[in-house]
Amino acid sequence: MRAAFFRLPLIALAAAALSGGGALAQASQAEEDLTVLPAPSDDFRPAMTAWGEPDFRGRWPIDHLNGRTPLQRAAEHGNRQLLTQEEFNARAEMVEQLERRYQNEDSSGTMGIGHWAEVAAANRRTSWITAPANGRLPAFTAEGQRLSDAMRSTWAQGQPFDTWHDFDSWDRCISRGMPASMFPFMYNNGMRIFQSPGIVAIQMEMVHETRIIPTDGRAPIPAVIGHWLGESRGAWEDHNTLVVTTTNFLPGPSATNIGTTGSPPSNKTPVSAEARMVERFHMVGPDEIIYEFTWEDPVVFVEPWSARLEWQRSDDYEIFEYACHEGNVQIRNYINASRAERGLIPVAAE
Structure with missing residues (x-):
């Protein structure tokens, strides 16, 4: 369903065996430190744009995180944020295979x-989720489970397929949703940041969506207006940090699908109108x-959860067409095949 125009070769191995950001490239980290990720440094001062904001423009693909x-x-990693050296070696061997x-x-x-799936070099992170401490999604509320x-x-x-309601927004090539769109997948991991006075835009290769983030202090839109990616407002903090708060997510039973490695097997993660994301x-x-981000959705989860990923600039990365399902026939084909499989429509004899 999610066909795309892929880069060749597809396998994009990072140069460093411990990719995932310089902050994590410490293979000799002591065992007692494995529960803690290094705090981001405030020492670096990025260049400034002509209008006086930190310059984040460029290509920031997250394909190097797909390891x-x-x-x-x-569960066996407990509250550890990082793998031991032995565990890392095992992951590196698996990635090499x-x-x-x-x-x-x-x-x-x-x-x-x-030829379909991109694989990058292994890193030492035990999970992208950093909170709760066990690195796992919180339990659903009763309403979230429903x-x-x-x-x-x-x-x-x-699952049988009878109508378009039997497909989520990603199946239908509308949106991967949030926070799913900010996680790596096995292809189409391009991210590109554009800036103009009072606006930051994040272009995502998957589904070719673009997040528009005003940084000029404008008022929020009415809460009744929902968007697949929500409505974002940004603000610059100190000299090197963009803080983005997003609300107004479009609720519904097919709102998001995390879909990255280690997601719940069914990938059925709903979003409510009360969801809020701070990045x-x-x-x-x-x-x-x-x-880093924290996702709060009190209708769906019993507590907030947070994640952290280390982005690396790669201005040589090319964003290609995301074709999804050409001809817009796949939904119909799924329905026809499902009905034929269940004997609801006859199958033509060969």
Whole structure:
């Protein structure tokens, strides 16, 4: 369903074996420090735009984060934010095996997942989620569970398809939603930041959406107006941090789908009208941003949760067309195939 115009070669290995940001490239970190991520430094002073704001413009793809780090932490890692050296070595070996799929398919004259999925170098993070302390999504509220159970998606196993209501917004090539759009996926990880006086725009390769973030202090729009990506307002803090608060998310049973490694298997994560997201884009070097956010949705989750990712500038990265489902026929094909499978419509004889 999510076909795209892919880069070749697809496998984009980072140069450093411990990619994920210079702040984490410390293979010798002591065992007792593995529960703590280094705090972002305030020492770096980015260049300023002609109108006097920190200059974050450029290409900041997150494909280097696609090295099998899960959204949620495995139980055996407890409250540890970082892998031990032995655990990292095991992950690096797994990533190396995944990387070989491309060459193996080429040598055998086939094309499969190796040509489809991008894999980057391993890093030492145990999960992208940093809070709660166990690195896992909080439990759903009773209403959150009800909304999740009502969601329909191609990710769900064994689900029949009869109408467009049986597909989530990503299936329908509308939006990956929030906060999902800010996480790496197995392809289309391009991010590009544009700025003009009073405006920051973040272009995302997945679904070709662009987040428009006013930084000029304008008033919020009415709460009854909902958007797939919400309505954002930004403010500059100190000399190197952009703080973005986003509300006005479009609620519904098919509102978002996290879909990154380690997401809940069904990927059915609803969003309510009360959801609120606070992000911090903290530039700590000329080519590094520490990106952190906290997601609050009291209708869906029993408590807020937070995540952190280390962005790296790569101005050579090219954003290609995201074609999704060409011809707009896939929803119909899913429905017809599902009905035929259930014997509701006859299948033409060969």
